[in-house]
Amino acid sequence: MNAPFYKFDVFGDTAALGVAFAIGLGMGWFLERAGFGSATKLAKQFYFRDLAVLKVMFTAIVTAMVGLFLAAQLGWVDLSLMYLQPTVLWANVVGGLLLGVGFIIGGLCPGTSVVSVATGRIDAFLFVMGVLASQFLVGEAWPLFAGISEAGEMGQITLPGLLGVPYGLVVLAVVLMAAGAFVAAEWAEVRFGGVDRAAQPLLGAGWRARNAPRVLLASLAGLALLGMAGGDPYRGPRVVIDERELALLIQKEADHVTVDDLATWIVEGRMEVRLIDLRHPAAYAAGTIPGAENVPLADLPAAEIEPGERVVLFSQGQTHAAQAWMLLRARGMRNTYSLLGGMDEWNDRILFPELPAEPPPDQAAEVERRRALALRFGGSPRVEAAAGAPVAVPLPAAMSPPAGVAPPAAPIPTAAPVKKKKKREGC
Amino acid sequence: MQGSPRPYANPYLAGFGLGLVLLAAFVLMGRGLGASAAFSALAAVIVEWISPGHAAANPFFSRYLGPGGGLEEWLVWEVAGVFVGGLVSGLLGNRVRPAVERGPRVGVPVRLVLAFLGGLFMGVGAKIAGGCTSGQALTGGALLNVGSWVTMICIFGGAYALAWLLRKEWT
Structure with a gap:
């Protein structure tokens, strides 16, 4: 299972908005069920009379935290792909305090205010207008806020990373802390809120009612313990690159090969070259460079490549290949190259080169060599008329099928002339 | 709007449900829940509607505009869902009523x-x-x-x- 699905391109941006709406539905439903559409109920949190805010929030946090931790340990979700808001210490402190002040003055927060408006609360409508007004204020006076919102940058950092303790241990500690907070909350509601637990049982009477939260917390703690056996859930490969070394290599153009070089290498067969086509499998199936294997870009990190192996990476244009080159170099693959111009250039220069019909004598040998090369790889040269305009010749479907490691010696005659589409890669 | 509102859910159960929604967001999207940025995006859209040049020149508003911003911002759709989800839950619980909470x-x-x-x-x-x-x-x-x-x-x-x-x- 490859999750988070959106990051693995299982669905696109438009579908993501549908997902957003569905997730919002769930969020709104449970916030309303919990009573968070009511400012008076929310505010009671701060007078120790009704601690539903604490209970709902911490139950949600421990549920999602343990669930995500376990999913990561089972290899279902890649935790390192989760978006982690960078920590900006002073911004978090000042912003947090302002949020707290707003919470007690307004009795709502941005999320709950939406639910409160939806259930007809007029005060919530004013609150929402306040939040909206604040955004105009922040936008117009952004220079005033820019400084504080960047004060104390610490980067993306988790509590286990900061404390240097195992992730699972912190997960377990948070579950136990939540359990402690819940016991205190139940006590406080009886003490300050005048709640009579005998008259107002949590879920109604009976064993299940009394013990459901306990069973939930005990299960979460047990699962956290179980997950601890799996070690560090962050498994994204981390590498260190030498920026200067790579910049120099790129500057002296030692990072790529031209299509002419590659064609010569293949024809002469003197060098072991591993050709990797980074495009989607469909593009690969439609035609590729002879001998190339298909490793879509997202699968590259998992591909087995020997550190000294000579690898040529190519995509439709050259951007993806150049980026993949960086990825492999970062992994310590020292003998990798990207193909300059990619498949587009291969088609233009090798398979279907534009050659003069009557070349001047000093170029005749070169033109003949290129013609032979095109035929060798199953293409066909486009012949230029004396006037300079290319003469349309029927082009055979000459893109080699991926299976054919050895390219055919002669062009394959096909009935339907293929109109050469110049598909430039957008990315 | 007739009859008395049904009691709220047990907070631990509601929290568990909310936690599962959050977990779903993690697994599906690789991100969590949010709300405030939807207001920022909405404000940016309004500013752009009034004065496109002003919005584009502003470092704060322009951040919420462009591709994937404005009304295409993920959180705008999520918050729209929050509104509908809250409304449906409130209607089913007979808790939708015009009031000033105080x-x-x-x-x-x-x-x-x-x-x-x-x-x-x-x-x-x-x-x-x-x-x-x-x-x-x-x-x-x-x-x-x-x-x-x-x-x-x-x-x-x-x-x-x-x-x-x-x-x-x-x-």
Whole structure:
């Protein structure tokens, strides 16, 4: 299972908005069920009379935290792909305090205010207008806020990373802390809120009612313990690159090969070259460079490549290949190259080169060599008329099928002339 | 709107449900819940509608515009879902009614002014902290994000510190 699905391109941006709406539905439903559409109920949190805010929030946090931790340990979700808001210490402190002040003055927060408006609360409508007004204020006076919102940058950092303790241990500690907070909350509601637990049982009477939260917390703690056996859930490969070394290599153009070089290498067969086509499998199936294997870009990190192996990476244009080159170099693959111009250039220069019909004598040998090369790889040269305009010749479907490691010696005659589409890669 | 509202759900059960929704967001999207940025995007869209040049020149508004911004912003759709989800739950629980939520010792006009003021504070705070109770406290809390836990503690700290001063609004 490859999750988070959106990051693995299982669905696109438009579908993501549908997902957003569905997730919002769930969020709104449970916030309303919990009573968070009511400012008076929310505010009671701060007078120790009704601690539903604490209970709902911490139950949600421990549920999602343990669930995500376990999913990561089972290899279902890649935790390192989760978006982690960078920590900006002073911004978090000042912003947090302002949020707290707003919470007690307004009795709502941005999320709950939406639910409160939806259930007809007029005060919530004013609150929402306040939040909206604040955004105009922040936008117009952004220079005033820019400084504080960047004060104390610490980067993306988790509590286990900061404390240097195992992730699972912190997960377990948070579950136990939540359990402690819940016991205190139940006590406080009886003490300050005048709640009579005998008259107002949590879920109604009976064993299940009394013990459901306990069973939930005990299960979460047990699962956290179980997950601890799996070690560090962050498994994204981390590498260190030498920026200067790579910049120099790129500057002296030692990072790529031209299509002419590659064609010569293949024809002469003197060098072991591993050709990797980074495009989607469909593009690969439609035609590729002879001998190339298909490793879509997202699968590259998992591909087995020997550190000294000579690898040529190519995509439709050259951007993806150049980026993949960086990825492999970062992994310590020292003998990798990207193909300059990619498949587009291969088609233009090798398979279907534009050659003069009557070349001047000093170029005749070169033109003949290129013609032979095109035929060798199953293409066909486009012949230029004396006037300079290319003469349309029927082009055979000459893109080699991926299976054919050895390219055919002669062009394959096909009935339907293929109109050469110049598909430039957008990315 | 007739009959008495049904009682709220058990907070632990509601929290468990909310936690599963958050987990679903993690698994599907690789991100958590949020709310405040939807307001930023909405504000940016309004500014752009009034004066496109002004919005484009502003470093704050322009961040919420362009591809994937404005009304294509993920959180705008999520918050639209929150509205509908809250409405459906409220209707089923017979809890949708026009009202001004306030303590017994505060008048309607004062409460409405304070609600607007609270929104102002929260909107500014959320932009400085990098998220609100949903994006920072809830989402970052579950990811064990250092900044989120700092924010969460400060939210509760700020609210409790001022609770006594504002007791007439709520109790």
